[in-house]
Amino acid sequence: MDKNKSNKKPEKEDHQESRRDFLKASSILTAIAVAPATVAKAAEYNLGEKISAAFETTPVNLTINGVKKQLPVEPRSTLLDVLREQLDLTGTKKGCDYGQCGACTVHVNGQRVLSCLSLAVMQEGKEVTTIEGLAKGDELHPMQKAFIKHDGFQCGYCTPGQIMSGIACINEGHANSKEDIKEFMSGNICRCGAYPNIVKAIQEVKNGGQKS
Amino acid sequence: MNEAFFDKKEYKPLDRVDGRLKVTGAAKYSAEYPLPNMAFAVLVGSRIAKGTIKSIDSKAAERAPGVLAVISHLNAIKVPGYQPKGEHPSEPSTNGQPLRVFFDNKIVSNDQPIVAVVATSLEKAQYGASLVKIQYIKEQHKTDLEANAGDAKLAAAAKKNPKSPTADYDRGQKDAFESAPVKFEAEYVLPTEVHNPMELQSIIAHWEADNKLTVYDKVQGTKMTQKNFAKEWDIPEENVKCIATFVGGAFGNGLHNWPHETAAIIAAKQVKRPVKLVLTREQMFTMVGYRPRTWQKIQVGATRDGKLVAINHQSIGQTSSYEEFTESTLMQTRMMYASPSVSTRYRILPLNVATPIWMRGPGEATGAFALESAMDEVAHAIGMDPIDFRLANYTESDPDKNMPWSTKYMRECYEEGKKRIGWKNRKLKPGEVRDGEWLVGYGMGTGTFGANRGPATVHAELDKEGNLVMHCAITDIGPGTGTAMVQIASNTTGISTDKITFHLGSSEFPNAGLQGGSSTVNSVGPAVLAACNALKEQLITMAAAKGNSAFTSAKPDDLMFNKSELQLGGKSAKTTLADLFKQNNLEKIETTNESKPDENRNKYSMNAFSMHFAMVHVHPFTGQVRVKKIVCCADAGTIVSPKTAESQMIGGATGGIGMALTEDAVMDHRFGRYVTKDLGDYHVPVHADVPDIDVYFVNKPDLLADPVGSKGLGEIAIIGVAPAIANAVFNATGKRVRELPITPDKLI
Incomplete structure (x- = not known):
């Protein structure tokens, strides 16, 4: 997706899009249903590039990693796809797109959330924290340090989700024992099999952070 | 030279050099390069397993907002490397003809990519893809390995070369098994397993000029990819650049360039924009290889005091109808034990399925399930401890190649592993040890893989x-x-x-x-x-x-x-x-x-060895298996990075737990389509499934293998894990499961 989408409405992208067929666009079917007849008519006559864009996106106000943003997003866009494709915050990973693997875990208002199962438009007014927002400048979050120290990853692809989940796991009070951690981290799959090391990292942070 | 100085050859644990990038989200994987003017492609797969495409109605998709192109065999640009005679120019190690995407209307497997919808955003491409209507002319497909086993054949490579590793092999006496005092025979089945790395297979294809291609691609070989696409597009190798700085796991599925990669390159050429294509999790089951379903039969003949007399081992693994995928399923049977007579018969069965590809511990992991289970079964039959039985048949040189080992330190592994798992608590008779209401069992399995270089x-x-x-x-x-x-x-x-x-x-x-x-x-x-x-x-x-x-x-x-x-x-x-x-x-x-590699390779047999020990709990009423402890022992030569090497062993053992207990790609043969095609239905191990894993490295250099002294680790980390768990389950319950995975229904 064009990166400039993040701060302004998409301009006419190419000739194909200018020929868009309004009535075929699923995202606006509901909109059409409630739209004034003139708008639907305008669409039928292919008059509506701008109207179309307006219907396709809706502004959403949210705070991402401490920065307030207003974004035009398509109602069908997941928070995950908006983060990755619109904002280039690719630290949040897509592993399955069905909420089965946990790679896309972010914090919304401090709670862990699967961003692939959350529509971006539903985050109005909320605070989203991604892996990119954890470190304070050069100073890593204790969980990030603990993952490095205990080698809680190999390929690194599930890692952002594991870290976001691990932090939430402690905040939820679900990190009181190794068994507890394993149970409440089981929504985060690691195919490389770094599980025992991830558990060690979470235990260490729970018990007071780095002891190196 | 100062000796003390060179004693510093000891390698110490070091944090990963790319750790910081990975824990901050800064590591860039293949779909994460933000190129200007990017377009997005989504693939539509066939709904039948065999036949032809009758028609493609793409009108609605073409008219959908943001759709730039709907590409199929009907309108795809000609890939210069697709030869008229039907040859694909790339040369994967699989024999045969890799699938040429968008080449013609033939359907050779279910979910074969047949249409790419390219749009200005991912959502638009996804929606466009949902509008494509395809009609087929269906032919009768064959996807069932067991039902079609009669059609299994010798691999072409074996026909050509009787010394090929997949050719028929005999040593010693042909009828040695028949006259053995103790005879054991059983069949084992390993289901189709899917690599399922966490990163979905992804590519960004970017034509920087008409004859200059850059791909950001999830592959295990950048040079392989460069070579293959140079041939495919008939451009000089130096005009193809492959970037794979970070790869989010692969476990073998990046060892082949796949149709989706070519599809993205075609799309990029056609829409004249960089194209990003990310497979869905379902497509990871059908488009980028898998560990093939494999049937095995093994016969083991032994003396009553535990000396092997003969091993006959045969296997049939599935492959596609267009590529001959082979793997070393039977190789370790030839060299692991000092059996005077050994015969192996390796067969493949072409079915209307996509091509498999090597998955961690390829072949050997499959073969070890049968061989190491059978060793346990024979030890039980003659009333011997399975470790004593293996030690009685320990071989000090390679009986297959008739060469000395470059190094082999398995005795150390037996000793250390026994100690660490608590083997002394194991009872010869199954079902004798309990912990509360749980049955307790101990098992082990060995593994080996070539110290390749x-x-x-x-x-x-x-x-x-x-x-x-x-x-x-x-x-x-x-x-x-x-x-x-x-x-x-x-x-x-x-x-x-x-x-x-x-x-x-x-x-x-x-x-x-x-x-x-x-x-x-x-x-x-x-x-x-x-x-x-x-x-x-x-x-x-x-x-x-x-x-x-x-x-x-x-x-x-x-x-x-x-x-x-x-x-x-x-x-x-x-x-x-x-x-x-x-x-x-x-x-x-x-x-x-x-x-x-040097000439030592002609004088010595070079192999890494592993030994996995498992302690399991099995619930007698529910059949639930909990792996309580695993000990991994490895003779892998010098361990140059102790910290990451330990993680690699833990990861292999985790993969082995999946093989043993949960992983099973189930196909509905009425349609030739998987019914377990996401991570909710295809179960890979999660946190709660994985116990403490204790790793022991012999850590003695093999300087004949290479000057670093390393013998390799990735494969032996998983080879032998599944039989170790299966053997432990038997020791706990007296029930022998010969078809993986060991699900509760098989134990109650």
Whole structure:
């Protein structure tokens, strides 16, 4: 997706899009249903590039990693796809797109959330924290340090989700024992099999952070 | 040379050199390069397993907002490398004809990619893809291995060459099994398993000019990819660039270039924009290979006091109708034990399915399930401890190749593993040990994999501040290749690890093979060693030329760095790197060095060995199996990166738990389609499934295998795990499960 989408409405992208067929666009079917007849008519006559864009996106106000943003997003866009494709915050990973693997875990208002199962438009007014927002400048979050120290990853692809989940796991009070951690981290799959090391990292942070 | 100085060859645990990038989200995987004007492609797969496409109605999709193109065999540009006679130009190690995407209307497997919808956003492409209507002419398909086993055949490579590893093999007496005092025979089945790395297979294809292609691609070989696409598009190799700096796991599925990659390249050419294509999780089951369903039958003949007399082992593994995928399922049966007579029969069965590809511990992991289960079964039949039985048949040389081992330290593994798992608590008779209401069982399995090595080249640069920067085309799918190479370089030079950088994952860098077959440290490590020694040689020559007599007869091995100071034989050489560079008016020195396998490979059998021990709990009423402890022992030569190596073993054991207990790609043969095609239905181990895993490395160098002394680790980490768990389940319950996975229904 064009990166400039993040701060302004998409301009006419190419000739194909200018020929868009309004009535075929699923995202606006509901909109059409409630739209004034003139708008639907305008669409039928292919008059509506701008109207179309307006219907396709809706502004959403949210705070991402401490920065307030207003974004035009398509109602069908997941928070995950908006983060990755619109904002280039690719630290949040897509592993399955069905909420089965946990790679896309972010914090919304401090709670862990699967961003692939959350529509971006539903985050109005909320605070989203991604892996990119954890470190304070050069100073890593204790969980990030603990993952490095205990080698809680190999390929690194599930890692952002594991870290976001691990932090939430402690905040939820679900990190009181190794068994507890394993149970409440089981929504985060690691195919490389770094599980025992991830558990060690979470235990260490729970018990007071780095002891190196 | 100062001995004490070289005692520092000990490798210490080091945090991953790319750890910071991975924990901050800064590591960029293949779909994460933000190119301007990017378009997005979504693939539509066939709904039948065999037949032809009758029609494609793409009108609605073409008219959908943002859709740039709907590409199929009807309108795809001609791929110059697709030959008229039907040859695909790339040369994967599978024999046959790789699928040519969008070439014609033939359907050869279910979910074969047949249409790509390209749009200005992912959502638009997804929606466009949902509008494509395809009609088929269906033909009767065959997807069931067992039902079609009669059609299994010898691989073409074996027909051509009777010495091929997949050819029929016989040693000793043909009828030795028949006359053995103890005869055991059983069949084992391994279901289709899917690599399922966490990163979905992804590619960004970017034509930078008409004949200049860059791909950001999830692959295990950047040079392989460069070569294949150069051939496919009939352009010079140097015009193709493959970037794979970070690979989010692969486990083998990046060892082949797949149709979705070509689809993205075609799309990029057609819409004249960079195209990003990310497979869905379902497509990971059908488009990028899998471990093939394999049936095995094994016969073991032994004497009553536990000496092997004969092993006959046969297997049938599935492949596609267009490529002959083969693997080393039966190779370890030939060499693991001192059986005087051994016969193997390896067959493949072409079905209307996509092509399999090597999955971690390929072949050997499949074969070990049968062989190591059978060893346990025979030991039980003759009332022997399974470790004693294996030790009674220990072989001090390779009985297949008739060569000495380069190194083999399995006795150490047996001893250490027994101790660590608590083997003394095991009872010979199954079902005798309990912990509360749980039945307790102990089991073990062994594994082996060739200490493979190929040619590799490393470029190294040393600047006057003592920073060492290296480049190599090798990829890192997760084991920690950069970390290992930095450790080898640091150990060779004395330069501290924080001053060394190892760049990898680009076809622009010097040559390396695939990251596969446990060959990376064995191949690239020696090239790092060679480059470091070449730099040292340059320094020695420079110093000697400037009249520093201490250097006149010095050898690279004598020279080490101690911070900025140079040392010879452990003593100060009274000069610094900065001085030396200044005297010679240099900013940096550099070198490019290749390292290749040597003739020792013709004299010795080189293998890494592993031994896995499992302690399981089985619930007698529910049949639930909990793996309580695993001990992994490995004879993998020198361990150059102890921290990441331990993680690799833990990861292999975790994969083995999946093989043993949960992983099963179930196909509905009425449609030739998987019913378990996401991570909710295809169960890979999660946190709660994995116990503490204790890792022991023999850590003795094998300098015949390569100058680093490493024998490779990735494969042996998983080979033998599944039978260790199956054997432990038997020891707990007296129930022998010969078809994986061991689900509760098979135990109650």
